[in-house]
Amino acid sequence: MTDLNERFARMIEDEPAAPQNLDGIVAGGRRALRRRTTVTAVAGALGTAAIATAVAVPVAASAHSTPGASVALAASASPSPTHIGKECVKWHKAKHRKGGEYLVVKRTKHGAETIYTCRVVKPKS
């Protein structure tokens, strides 16, 4: 297949003069480097700001609240069905109280009501 190499060599016999100046390439490379540095810096700043908003600010705010209080980071889970012991309670009335507690009223078919104070827990899978 050296023959193909020779034919390629013949194809470039009419090669015109090549541009010798490298300054344009170096200047273009410097611009590309600056652009990349800027993009990296902006991406880093945006990432830092996102982390500060999602984590650092809620944590800092919780330092001034009561000890033991829960802190919501960026998002919190929605209330799920309540379990009390092994029995699943059908809520008739539920009133949210402070501290993550709910006041739940269970009504029997005879009309008797039992009032529970419960907390929202994860449902059993």
Place this chain on the structure above:
Amino acid sequence: MTEADESAFRAYAVARRPALRRTAYLMCGDWHQADDLVQTTLTKLFVAWKRLRSDEQPDAYVRRILTRCYLDERRRPWRREAPFEVLEDQAAPEQLGVEHLELRDALDRLPARQRATVVLRFWADASVIETAEALGCSEGTVKSQTARALSTLRSLLADPVLAEEMS
């Protein structure tokens, strides 16, 4: 980039630019486009120069960048420049060798990846592994692309002697 790095880059670019230009021409078939490809390649090399000097051979990287620039350019034809008219100072087709024209026409009809494969293998003397690395494909693909390209060239070249020599 430090001054030492820049002077090393300049020395490398001056030494390798003619060979790169010829390879680019054989891939694209146009000297002006070849100059553009080489300029883009060397600009990307400049950006990566500091990293390359420590852990990779610049030649392999440059071959890869040049090949991918060419394939990228071929993939997006609307970005190519289109001449308004034929320049008069170019050699007329009959003034160039018949073989030359036939081979160039045959190369023009090859798909971009097959043409790049043939040029890298038989002009740049790249191995199958090096060609696969430059094209971003497997070695088996390089072998099949080479076989298809040579088969197409043989069938396209009108001169049976030429076709015989290439087999």
